[in-house]
Amino acid sequence: MKTYDMIVIGFGKAGKTLAAKTAAQGKSVAMIEADATMYGGTCINIGCIPTKVLIHAAETGHDFKSAMAEREVVTSRLRAKNFAMLDNAATADVYNAKARFLADKVVEISSDNQTEKLTAEVIIINTGAVSNVLPIPGLTESKQVYDSTGIQTLKEQSKRLGIIGGGNIGLEFASLYAKLGSEVTVLTL
Numbered sequence: 001m002k003t004y005d006m007i008v009i010g011f012g013k014a015g016k017t018l019a020a021k022t023a024a025q026g027k028s029v030a031m032i033e034a035d036a037t038m039y040g041g042t043c044i045n046i047g048c049i050p051t052k053v054l055i056h057a058a059e060t061g062h063d064f065k066s067a068m069a070e071r072e073v074v075t076s077r078l079r080a081k082n083f084a085m086l087d088n089a090a091t092a093d094v095y096n097a098k099a100r101f102l103a104d105k106v107v108e109i110s111s112d113n114q115t116e117k118l119t120a121e122v123i124i125i126n127t128g129a130v131s132n133v134l135p136i137p138g139l140t141e142s143k144q145v146y147d148s149t150g151i152q153t154l155k156e157q158s159k160r161l162g163i164i165g166g167g168n169i170g171l172e173f174a175s176l177y178a179k180l181g182s183e184v185t186v187l188t189l
């Protein structure tokens with residue numbers, strides 16, 4: 001079993017900042033991230049930044065494909081920069097693996113059918129959130145339903161788009177697609 005001063009589960013905003021600062025003090029840190037497309041967390045990969053890149057692109061006259069391409073350029077660059085920030089730190093290890101607790105201070109990480117046990121005095125859980133799939137009949141069977149991540153990586157622009165929920169994220173996508181020329185309907189209670 002490998003021993004670290006700190007284990008951080010999830011490469012999100014608070015976790016990565018804390019991991020980098022702790023490593024800069026010469027302490028050993030394990031950063032565990034389940035998804036290699038998520039180094040840097042939701043904000044830079046599928047949240048705040050890519051949505052604003054898409055909106056800016058739409059507002060400055062880009063069409064759907066070029067806005068999507070711009071999003072990919074920006075997120076790839078930020079993801080690589082975030083990964084390097086920790087990977088290059090002398091006392092930090094980045095694991096692309098899923099973590100689970102085996103005991104109070106023992107974490108098992110698994111990837112590609114390989115498992116390893118890590119332990120640390122301090123373990124930070126920074127696992128973020130997942131989309132809430134509401135029990136709406138037919139929702140999960142439909143191949144035309146996307147969550148906030150799927151809607152950012154469509155290959156073709158939909159001519160018509162229905163958005164369930166008029167919260168900030170729903171309205172952000174509504175205004176984005178409307179700017180890109182889709183006919184958008186927002187459904188709220």
Ligand SMILES: Cc1cc2nc3c(=O)[nH]c(=O)nc-3n(C[C@H](O)[C@H](O)[C@H](O)COP(=O)(O)OP(=O)(O)OC[C@H]3O[C@@H](n4cnc5c(N)ncnc54)[C@H](O)[C@@H]3O)c2cc1C
Nearest residue numbers: 010011012013033034038041042043047048098099127128
């Ligand atoms: C579309 C969208 C737009 C947004 N726009 C804004 C905005 O404009 N402004 C704003 O302030 N906020 C915005 N947000 C919210 C913001 O992005 C999130 O609140 C924030 O990024 C969450 O950060 P976090 O560090 O808590 O988690 P995350 O950044 O989600 O990090 C959690 C990480 O943990 C990993 N993980 C989970 N379980 C495990 C496990 N068992 N083992 C290993 N790794 C695991 C996940 O893969 C993930 O990478 C937006 C969110 C979305 C979805």
